[in-house]
Amino acid sequence: MSRIGKKPINIPGGVTVDVSAHGTVTVKGPKGTLKQDVNPDIQVKVEGKEIVLTRPTDSKRHKSLHGLYRSLINNMVIGVSEGYKKDLELVGVGYKASNQGQVLELSLGYSHSIFMALPNEISLKTETPKGKNPLISLEGIDKELIGQVAAKIKSLRKVEPYKGKGVRFVGEQVRRKAGKTAGKK
Numbered sequence: 001m002s003r004i005g006k007k008p009i010n011i012p013g014g015v016t017v018d019v020s021a022h023g024t025v026t027v028k029g030p031k032g033t034l035k036q037d038v039n040p041d042i043q044v045k046v047e048g049k050e051i052v053l054t055r056p057t058d059s060k061r062h063k064s065l066h067g068l069y070r071s072l073i074n075n076m077v078i079g080v081s082e083g084y085k086k087d088l089e090l091v092g093v094g095y096k097a098s099n100q101g102q103v104l105e106l107s108l109g110y111s112h113s114i115f116m117a118l119p120n121e122i123s124l125k126t127e128t129p130k131g132k133n134p135l136i137s138l139e140g141i142d143k144e145l146i147g148q149v150a151a152k153i154k155s156l157r158k159v160e161p162y163k164g165k166g167v168r169f170v171g172e173q174v175r176r177k178a179g180k181t182a183g184k185k
Helices: 060-081 143-155
Strands: 016-019 024-029 032-037 043-047 050-054 084-091 096-100 103-107 114-117 123-127 135-140 166-169
Touching: 016 043, 024 060, 032 060, 050 060, 060 143, 084 143, 096 123, 135 143, 143 166
Parallel strands: none
Antiparallel strands: 016 024, 024 032, 043 050, 084 135, 084 166, 096 103, 103 114, 123 135
């Protein structure tokens, strides 16, 4: 099991953390506010400029919850202080991306355009640099929400292994396969 739960979480300047009596952790920062309900078995305490989580026993379940909630609260602290960003690129001839406010329009080689409404917590930006692949930038404070939206956009046209066409993260490595080789006798 991971020992990640034992590490204290440092609270940066400008971030306040409140722990309610029934186990809800609220993190407020310059970029916004996030809330997380914590299992009643896990104790969350704010000690000075650190958040410390403790578990009642060393059972497998308590160890896994300990690491889980430590990671979730750490992601909340990073999100409200710095924020998260994911960049996707569309690789393929004729693939396009544009947005009208929070509505993303994608042309991914299908007979129709795909329209996707994104939550208001995420800021969306699309650009098409000349001679390069179209880019989609997602920014926000909730790491889980950005990951879900990025995964949904990627699932609309998965990267295929022969030509490498599809929606992928910027800098993602794609395992390529060799195509057919025609044998002559």
